[in-house]
Amino acid sequence: MLPLISDKKYDELKNVFSTMSPKQAFVVAAFALERLWEPFVDGISDCAYTEQERQEVLKLEKAIQDIVWTHILFEDTQVDRWEKFCELYDQIEELSAEVDLNLMAKPYYCAVVDFAGWCLKGNRSEEANRIRPDIVVGPLDLILECVSAKNTSCCEDDALDSHPAIRTEMERIDADIQMVKEYPDNIDLILQRKAEYHVLNISHI
Numbered sequence: 001m002l003p004l005i006s007d008k009k010y011d012e013l014k015n016v017f018s019t020m021s022p023k024q025a026f027v028v029a030a031f032a033l034e035r036l037w038e039p040f041v042d043g044i045s046d047c048a049y050t051e052q053e054r055q056e057v058l059k060l061e062k063a064i065q066d067i068v069w070t071h072i073l074f075e076d077t078q079v080d081r082w083e084k085f086c087e088l089y090d091q092i093e094e095l096s097a098e099v100d101l102n103l104m105a106k107p108y109y110c111a112v113v114d115f116a117g118w119c120l121k122g123n124r125s126e127e128a129n130r131i132r133p134d135i136v137v138g139p140l141d142l143i144l145e146c147v148s149a150k151n152t153s154c155c156e157d158d159a160l161d162s163h164p165a166i167r168t169e170m171e172r173i174d175a176d177i178q179m180v181k182e183y184p185d186n187i188d189l190i191l192q193r194k195a196e197y198h199v200l201n202i203s204h205i
Contacts, residue, residue, distance in 0.1 A: 005161055006137050006144060009170060013133040016177060024180040025132055026072045026119050027190060031176045033068075033115055034197035035139040035169075036108035042203065043104025053095050060088050060095075064112060069194065071120055073187055082120040089113065103145060104203055111138050139202050140169050146205045165205050 017025050040061070044054055064085055071081050101109055115135050143165050160166055176193070183189050 005166065006141050009140060009173065010133045010137050013136055013173075017132050020177075020181070021184065023072065023075070024184050027180045027184075028173070028176045029115055029118075029132060029135040030068060030072055031193060031197055032136045032139050032173070033065075033108065033111055034194055035172070035200055035202050036111060036142065037065075037198055038201035039104040039142060039203040040108035042201065043102050043106070043108075046102055047105055048099050049095070057092055057095055060092050061108075061112065064088050064116065068112075068116060068119055073190065082116070085116045085120055089116075103142075107138050107142050111135050136173060140166070140173070143169050143202055143205070146203050150205055165202070169202065 017028075020028075041058065044057060047054075049057065067081050067085055067088075096109075111134075118132065118135075144160065147160060147163050147165060179189065179193065
């Protein structure tokens with residue numbers, strides 16, 4: 001039953017994103033990526049990195065975040081940013097080659113690649129459009145997994161739909177969409193929400 005809630009939101013977002021500018025859609029997706037950050041930090045603490053490797057991965061991922069947000073907010077050149085992302089990600093892949101990522105770490109690790117490919121390359125193909133809702137519902141999927149793992153009796157779709165953590169995440173998505181539609185160029189407001197999400201750990205149910 002877990003996918004039904006996420007699938008409904010995904011279908012809704014496909015329609016919503018079709019009415020938004022690329023920059024607005026980028027910001028909504030980047031907000032979702034920020035909500036996966038703290039679970040990622042928690043998750044890699046339990047993966048088979050050395051402490052030095054772990055700190056290096058975090059540093060590299062933060063550098064990627066800076067690239068993505070700078071590109072979204074200030075719309076500077078795409079090619080150099082994409083090349084820099086590839087350099088950083090190659091280093092992360094090398095550090096992670098022998099590491100199995102757990103449930104907490106994997107969503108961010110995978111989503112940032114999809115997001116960078118969509119955002120930094122300026123790809124407007126049908127495939128790029130398809131992945132946008134995947135990024136935005138990523139935190140919702142993680143919360144659904146966490147709720148289900150913590151309370152195996154709460155697996156019916158109607159019960160999950162009313163769970164406070166799940167309802168709150170869906171409200172966050174709706175609020176993000178509303179904000180970027182009303183204030184698409186308010187960088188201070190966007191950065192304030194980015195900072196709030198960056199320290200929010202959605203896996204703490």
